[in-house]
Amino acid sequence: MDVFEAIYTRRSIRQFKVGEKIPEWKIEKILDAARHAPSPENVQAWKYIVIKDQKSKELLADLAQETSSGAFGMSRFEMPADRLWYVPPPARVDTVEGMFDGSLFRYPEISDTVILCCYSDHYYDLPTIPGSIKEINVAALSMAIQNMWLAATALGVGAGWDSFPVIGDERRREMVSDYFGIPKGWTPLTAFCLGVPLYPRVLGPTRYPMEGVVFREAWGIPYIRSELRR
Secondary structure, X not given: OOHHHHHHHOOOOOOEOOOOOOXXXXXXXXXXXXXXXXXXXXXXXXXXXXXXXXXXHHHHHHHHHHHHHHHHOOOOOHHHHHHOOOOOHHHHHHHHHHHHOOHHHOHHHHOOEXXXXXXXXXXXXXXXXXXXXXXXXXXXXXXXXXXXXXXXXXXXXXXXXXXXXXXXXXXXXXXXXXXXXXXXXXXXXXXXXXXXXXOOOOOOOOOOOHHHHOEOOOOOOXXXXXXXXX
């Protein structure tokens, strides 16, 4: 698949065919793509746990549902509904309901494979750790996850990023670290879920036009695409 086709067709897949397996060679190609992501000074401060055990995946799903229901359950319907303008009105109630009760984010338990992605702030030869190091390492790990996402898309594998098991209440992250034996110097950032998609990819949501998010020379001056500069 052409890299631009992978970029344009990539999306979060949260519904998988239960029990259908991804060939091991595809999992390894996806993991190999993560190794080749850019990182400052080539530090590569990332580690991954490949999870197949059903009980472990259900734990991640339970934590994700708890976090989601706490985060969205306090909102009024109108707030997230307005943000989901790209979801057709007849489907909007069901979508928001899944966010409110957390069921939308239980997809780790139906994934074939969950890759728990971790980063460390202690790989640099610095006497102290400045706050910006965390931002750099999270950005690097995010680019590694993006590499995996594009590789999965090119291979026809469904992929969804679920950070809810380890965000919010810091005790959830501690539970995940203890359960999977993650050393204290490492931080789990997200559960990257892989599976066989239940449905064909649906187009959308639409993106803002380039002129709405890109500026030329200074903030507020819209970037005009070359074909329109006439």
